[in-house]
Amino acid sequence: MAIYINKSTRVLVQGITGRQGSFHTAQMLAYGTRLVGGTSPGKSGQVVEGLPVYDTVFEAMEAEPAEASILFIPAPFARDAAYEAIDAGIKLLVVITEGIPLHDALDIMDYAHREGTVVVGPNTFGLVSSGQCKIGIMPNRFYVPGPVGVVSRSGTLSYEIVGNLSDAGLGTTTVVGMGGDRVVGLGFIDVLKEFEKDPATEVVVLVGEIGGSAEEEASRFIAAHMSKPVVAYIAGKSAPPGKRMGHAGAIIEGGRGTFASKIEALHEAKVRVAELPFEVPSLVREALGNS
Amino acid sequence: MKLYEYLGKQLFARYGIAIPKGQMVETPGEAAEAAAEYGEAVVKSQVLTGKRGKAGGIAFVSSPDQARQEAARLLAMEIQGLPVEKLLVEEKISIDQELYLAITVDGASRSPILLVSLDGGMEVEEVPAERMLRWPVNVNLGLQPYAIREICRRLGIGGGLQKQMLELVPRLYRLFRELDAELVEINPLALCGSGLIAADAKVTIDEDALYRHKELPRITEKTALELRAEELGLAFVELGGEIAVMANGAGITMATLDMVQHYGGTPANFLDMGGGADLERTANALELLLATNPRAILINIFGGITRCDVVAEAFAQVKESRGVDLPVSFRLVGTNEEEGRAVLERMGISAFHSTEEAVRHAVEISLP
Structure with missing residues (x-):
């Protein structure tokens, strides 16, 4: 079992002919993802990595319907591409694009909500159900099946942590990247709910960072609703206030979004908190009760 | 991008929101001239920080001479490290009641949120939560009159x-x-008599959307080095410590800085070189690191799209062309790791496998 996606999920690649789009199409195919085609306006009839290219999402869906789509579309055009996917009936939309205007993200979330489409990102590395389906840009080799569910705001940091886990013989059910922007679709609580229901997930790792209040809200949810153990790591302990640490959302403003407030909330929710990223595997083992 | 008060007020006026009569000035002479028009006036320093009042950055004056003196004093000031270069001289308004009104984006509800309070005039952080009304706005519906009535x-x-x-x-x-x-x-x-006037203005524009607002001025709070990084498309923040740090990815860069601090070192900067950087981009990033005048360099590469050999080659190039002999601690794993390690070995550098080892070593070599 896994959450959101599995080996039968059919996936479309929007922006498949670009440098990033074609590179990651090859990677996703190598992982075993069931890709059914891609889009690139004006390039219908071309073939990328053996997959048919269409002008529009509607055209692609007529040829073979897909449940999910991944967006490699430049920021100024991403809102239009997201609207197109949602309108054409895509139910899971993964937005890799970085630097999408905040108000465009608000518009995307509103339309997706009305149409019942789940949005992952923007500015995410995507999600992967280990051994089944990868819709994202993470390196293939770390995502081996196992009992750990992972949800993260940050890409490379989650690669590092999942890499540490797999080195320690701990595989994953599903790994979800929420995205580093201020407004993102799936949040910690949405993903925690799914992990709680998923029979294959025995422990959840939450990778957060400074800025916003998502970790605090997640802590309250964990305390009230999670029976499965949760291990957390939060990045940004040393970050000064008022400075944007790479991610648009990673900023301490007006005394809110601090490291201390997140750690306190997690401790109150009885979450095991790793002080350093490489401590995560041992805390996961402890939580699994075989340390 | 934060806008100065006077620019925010210009935007307010454009949208039909009443503001006090006033003008932006840059010299005591101009301040005196402006104040002469208003009689009772207020001279406000234009800096991109709150708490100007507490810092003595706002002065009430009742004559052009006084305006000149106060302007001279303010223009010599720094507020929270920021020099005062511009002033806003306005007519003094007589206020019957002060409210608080703001609109921002709420990540939790994924929507704009309206904030309204009767406790205007104080620092927003000091307004008790129960006295601040929060109203999420559905972007599809927009802000309808019923919401304001409620x-x-x-x-x-x-x-x-x-x-x-x-x-x-x-x-x-x-x-x-x-x-x-x-x-x-x-x-x-x-609230002045029967009219509402915006006595202050704080406007922040989304930098990712500036491309579609050519009409707006460009304001920056960045240091010269941070501006250089922006030109290069690199995420960079100066932090003032001893160890220059470069990694690929915002989260892992933050975590690396946290570990530097954990083991007793001080980071000189945050530098996320992003994914898939080529030789030139990596070399540019390394030049930025050197410009922070560090005692040691820490490079943490977890290669996915980023190729380890490219980073190592770029380092070799910059080291040679700039004659760098600073101690360096490298962590190198992932795509083309062996090729990258070979390049470093030729310079006598053996890269670590784990972040932890690399950070510990960087802290050691940064100590005097």
């Missing part, structure tokens, strides 16, 4: 003031949406 009802705002709010709040919302603002804040929103 907000007014909850706050006990009636009569003429409610009418004023019904006019003003939609204008501010329109500005917020049309100009891609992250924040618009009026504190205080002043």
